Amino acid sequence: MRLLNFQKPERSVWSPLEQLLTLREEVHRLFESPLNDGQRTTEFFDGWTPAVDLYEDKENLFVKVELPGLKKEEIEVSVHDGTLSISGERKAAESDSSSQTFRSERFFGRFHRALALPKPVAVDNIKASYKDGILTVTLPKTEEAKPKQIEINVS
């Protein structure tokens, strides 16, 4: 038997109003931050949504994804029509009959994040590296997307 995504045990005193307040908070949070913030287990998003950060400098876009405990073969990165797609699968640990799981907070299974890129990128020069459980994708911007200084002619 495997414990899936063990929720925190309920407190022993049940306060009905508190449940309503929590529900209100949850709904509020649903609209405030449409994307799951990795750590919390909410009832609205089940499944694994790893946290994603997006950076930009003059030359590149950078996307960082927190994906601890994977091998690089288990991660797929692709770009299509200005959308970056990151997906993969973490296999659940083989459960030999001798070992028993007490608590399972980590996610396993498939994950998928898609990000609309704010600037066009040169698809052939995209690089990705995976270190310390963080995937970093470097997407060089196309020439047209880079900022350009325009000479002013005064005559």
Next chain:
Amino acid sequence: MTRQLHFLYMVTNTNQSGASKQNGRTTEYSSPTVDLSESKDAYLLEAEMPGVNREGLEVLLENNELTIVGHRQPENINAELLYRESKPRDFRRVFLLDPSIDTKRISAQIDQGVLKLNLPKAERVKPRKIEVAD
């Protein structure tokens, strides 16, 4: 039933994304998510701490209290942040260990942001056949 109670004693979340006071300053930490399993000889604890490698990892044991602290590697991207979902906090979590764990033989290893702690059970606790004398 006793198994469940035993487990509850063994692992207590004394710090759910807790703060700790040190030198008068309060540091906010995130609580790493943890998988806990048991085999015949030991308990295995796996904690997710993306961005942490051997350099930034501290595992402290005091009496029966096990503290894991993960300091993230400093951000290496010098660019403008457009959108952030990750939390830039370091990780910390404290566990209360069952006395049946042989604390001298605890071992730790970290790979791709996942800390694996092996907590061996003390010899006397393992199931043992007792020979019956004639």
